[in-house]
Amino acid sequence: MRHALIFAAGLGERMRPLTEHTPKPLLRVGGKPLIAWHLEKLAAAGVYYVVINTSHLAEQFPATLGDGSRWGLRIRYAYEGPTPLETGGGMLNALPLLGPEPFLVVSGDVWCDADFAALPAEPRGLVHLLMTDNPAHHPHGDFRLDAASQLHDDGEPRLTYSGIGVFRHELLDSWREAVGTAPGIDAEPPRFKLRPLLEAAMAHGKMDGSHHHGAWTDVGTPQRLAELETWLSSSRPP
Numbered sequence: 476m477r478h479a480l481i482f483a484a485g486l487g488e489r490m491r492p493l494t495e496h497t498p499k500p501l502l503r504v505g506g507k508p509l510i511a512w513h514l515e516k517l518a519a520a521g522v523y524y525v526v527i528n529t530s531h532l533a534e535q536f537p538a539t540l541g542d543g544s545r546w547g548l549r550i551r552y553a554y555e556g557p558t559p560l561e562t563g564g565g566m567l568n569a570l571p572l573l574g575p576e577p578f579l580v581v582s583g584d585v586w587c588d589a590d591f592a593a594l595p596a597e598p599r600g601l602v603h604l605l606m607t608d609n610p611a612h613h614p615h616g617d618f619r620l621d622a623a624s625q626l627h628d629d630g631e632p633r634l635t636y637s638g639i640g641v642f643r644h645e646l647l648d649s650w651r652e653a654v655g656t657a658p659g660i661d662a663e664p665p666r667f668k669l670r671p672l673l674e675a676a677m678a679h680g681k682m683d684g685s686h687h688h689g690a691w692t693d694v695g696t697p698q699r700l701a702e703l704e705t706w707l708s709s710s711r712p713p
Contacts, residue, residue, distance in 0.1 A: 478574045479522045480566065481513055482638075483583035484530035484559040489695050498532045500583030501539055502700060505707035508539060509694060511546075513581050518546045520591035522579060525550050526572045530559040555664070562669035563654065567647055575644065582638030586703055587691040594641050600681030601646040602673065606634035607691045624683045628674055637691055640684075646672055 483500040490499050500510035510527075517525060525548050529536050533554050543550030553569040560568055566580070577597060587607075595603050604626060609616045616633030618626040650667070651660065653675040659666030676682040694700050 477522060477576065478524045479517050479526070479579040479581060480569050480573060481510060481525060481527045481581050481583050482562060482565060483510060483536065484528045484533075484555050484565055485584065486531045486559060490697060490700070493697055493700070494531070496532070498529075498535055499694070501535055502694075504586070504694070504700060504704050509586065510540070510583050512586060513583065514540070514543065514546045514548060514550075516589075516591050517579070517581070518548055520579075522591070523548055524574070526553050526569045527551070527583070528553040528555055528560075528565045528569050530555045530557065558666070560664060560666045561659070563647075563650065563672055564659070564664060564666040566642070566669060567650060568664050570644060570647060573644070577641050577643050580640050580642050584694050585638040585691065586694055587637055587639060587687065588689045589637070589639065589687045589691070591639075594639075594685075596641070598641050598643060599683055600679075601643045601676045602640060602682045604640040604673075604682065604684040605637045605687050606684045607637045607687045609633070609635045610693065612693070612695075618677070618684070620684050620686060624685065625680065626677055626682045626684045628677050634684075634686060637687060638693070646676060649675070 493502055501508045527536055529552055537552055540550060551572050553572055555565060555568055589605060606620055613635050617636045619630045619633050620626055650672060653671045654660055654667045657667050692699055692703055694703055
């Protein structure tokens with residue numbers, strides 16, 4: 476994989492007041508912005524071109540990260556306007572900036588020690604998701620991973636989507652059919668969630684995954700940010 480998309484357009488409402496003046500992915504942890512951990516790992520995995528979607532306090536991203544050259548990357552910014560486009564709309568908006576090959580997707584508000592280079596460069600279907608054990612704040616998980624590495628929206632046990640995966644452009648080909656009549660689809664640009672597209676891919680057996688057994692955390696609250704900071708300085712699992 477040579478291209479990647481980092482979701483960084485969220486409002487960070489659960490992180491207030493920390494995000495009133497700083498976008499969540501730019502909050503510092505372990506001595507650097509949260510998003511910098513991803514950029515380092517992407518560069519180490521051989522990615523050279525990164526698209527970062529932005530909305531809330533968007534001007535801070537290029538001011539902080541520049542053009543990516545300090546990591547050996549080329550960064551482009553996909554501004555979504557003052558209202559974030561959700562994950563599906565954000566991916567659709569960024570798609571013209573990404574090459575035709577499958578691309579790596581990373582949520583800007585997670586921290587994970589996974590090796591991005593270990594993810595498949597060519598998913599068997601449309602999507603490959605990195606799954607993780609269910610955290611305390613999401614005990615019921617998202618999808619079931621079977622012995623053949625296929626993902627399902629039913630049955631037990633379930634795992635949690637880490638916010639990291641490999642996607643093919645073709646996942647977006649039938650986005651209107653998958654999303655249906657959800658609010659925001661007729662906006663310009665359209666605004667919709669990614670989940671219906673994942674469900675459609677699963678229904679056709681075109682979404683698989685792998686189970687990450689290492690460290691991962693959704694840095695969604697000030698408390699979890701503080702816990703991650705403590706772990707990074709003490710080597711205790713988050």
